[in-house]
Amino acid sequence: MAEKPPISKILNSIKRDPDYASGHHGTDHKVYKPIDCGLGSSPFGYPEEVDLALKQISPNLLNEYPADPYSRGLAGLVRERFGLRKSTSIFFGGTGSYGLLASLLSDVVCVEAIAKGVEVVGVGPQFTNISMLSRRAQIPYHHIAPKIDLPYEEKIDLLIRRRAKATSPAIVYVDNPNNPTGDAVNMDTLYKLTEATAGRDLLIIDEAYGDALPDVSSAFRLADQFEHVVALRSLSKTVGLASPRLGYMAMSGLTAEAYKNLELIFSLDTVTNMIGRAALEPAVLARFLPQVRQMTASAKLNFVRVLNDHGVKTFDSHPSVSILLARAGQDFFNNLLQVGIQTENGQTFKPTHPDMTNRYVRFRIPACEQEAEEIGRRIDDINSKSV
Template sequence: MKFNAKMKDIKNYEAGKPIELVVREFGIEPKDIIKLASNENPYGCSSRVSEAVSKIVTKMSLYPDDSMMDLKSGISKRFEVKDENVIIGSGSDQVIEFLIHAKADENSKILMNSITFAMYEIYAKHVGAEILRTTSQSHDLDEFYEIYKKEKPAIIFICTPNNPTGDAIDSQKLFDFLSKIDSNTLVVVDGAYMEYAILKDAKKEVKPKELIEMFENVIYLGTFSKAYGLGGMRVGYGLARTDIIKELYKIRPPFNVTTLSLEAAKVALSDEEFVKNSIVANFSEMKRYEEFVNEQKIDIIDSYTNFVTLCLNPSQNSSQIAGLLLKKGMIVRDLSSYNMNAIRVTVGTKEQNTRFFELIQEIL
């Protein structure tokens, strides 16, 4: 059977290995498996969310409110924008799919960092766009600008904090860069981990309201999958001027976010204390990773997220180490597919992190 020729060069997105698969492959009891591969909130979600969702399970037979008005209103109030500036997707990656299909085609170029979220490239290949990458590992905005001037891409992706490395850009540097970009180039500022960056360093905070007011060609992406602990609910959003949002709505399918997911995200927004406590605990535990890698003489990338990227020594192989950890019930992310000899580890609870230190030390 023949398929779209554009599909030939697309590789499947490599998600973190699920616990259920490790149980089947290695015969390990679920209680003995620790998953630190997908940057989920190790503290779960707000108890308010669980209670609210349990009360509406009887509505599962009905289609969700396709206007998503309650959640839109909550997001717009949080970021001090209008409801018309908001689009909600099944995860922020669905919004990425919308905007690429709305803006790009086989004659377009899309610029992104050398190492960044894999779905930018995958969705770009859906439409046959040419992919441009920087050479630097971190977001070097001077290099971005030089490529932009030469190639005039249709879309530029800026992921801050960046996944899978964890580094972040000073907001002033980002705004200076955006001021030099032509209004016909769509710039995507992906802030999936922004809640973490804000608490660690105020200079990294990117405020969507300022982006929308200052730049007509920028869209900001956020998610409920990380700090809010709703990875399993799949809710993300985009914030931009109304002309951009209107174009994305032409692509959005009806009922793309479930009733339970909409309720969960709406209630999660109201529990700021849970989110703050999760982030404070995250950075407290991250200090333990920083101390550990110093002892082990392993490089670590300064992280503004809920994960750390450990860059291994040449004598150590990330795939081999990740595989050995997996056999012991510890799931981490091998970054060899990004051409990095590194592993990405979600910062877990105190007990989970202690177990990681024990196992990695044995292996090293």
């Protein structure tokens, strides 16, 4: 057998979970007009102040390096919004909260801890990329897999009880609101989880959909108080700015000191920084977010009614979060594709829960009643073909 070329000895051989790529985005249907309920971007736009900021872009700005190389100006806005101490560190990244999560696992966790068997621990189903990012960092990922229809509060309570009894340190990952269900736990539950992990674990709370909830529900305040807590956010979801890929996170104490040594300069380009300054202004969000939450809750209530009326089971989900988990038939994902409806395949989340298959889909809610009703009619078409 021929010897492998030298380059193969230094390249990483880690691959994606096969389930991660089991679905595709976009439909090319000749009968049905495509309806995209797949990616979790907001159907309700973004703050109008962003358009005003974009008008300030000039060729000179694009020709120079960013004037705020570590986005310290944006950090002040985040601290003001959540009432954080000046000593609490806010870090930014240009690949969303997803990129910051990757950096936390690959860069911050030390090789000694990995060698001693530290694991990433979560409760499934959850953001499926946590499995792939853990393997990317060469850290084993272990998920608790309770019944999918168990309320999210009870799932997290199960995690709390297990961590309270644990003797070995772990990286505990929780998404709140949960992806794919859109359900959320309250601050009391997050505080209990924080206490159960204090002094032993690194607790990562991913709030990619967190802007759908009131600010008092945010784990950013926990990151301000406890040095083992890291809270992540993104502008991609409720704020409606998926394209700039602006993510940010809060941490304090020893965890923040460790990340400061690894922070990349110019992690945000000038245009993204300008967008962030407009969108993260506390007064802007105080006006914009309640409107989006109200529109989301109204659209979601109607959409859940439509799905239930057409025989689709929906799972517990917070009213103002734009995603929800649903189930129908043996291959709901591909059946929906056949009638031009794009969703996120439940099979994508299988690395975080063994029961997640293409019977399940994650919907991003449609923006209007007419689109919701059209989805209902197309589900009727699916049902009529299966009779």
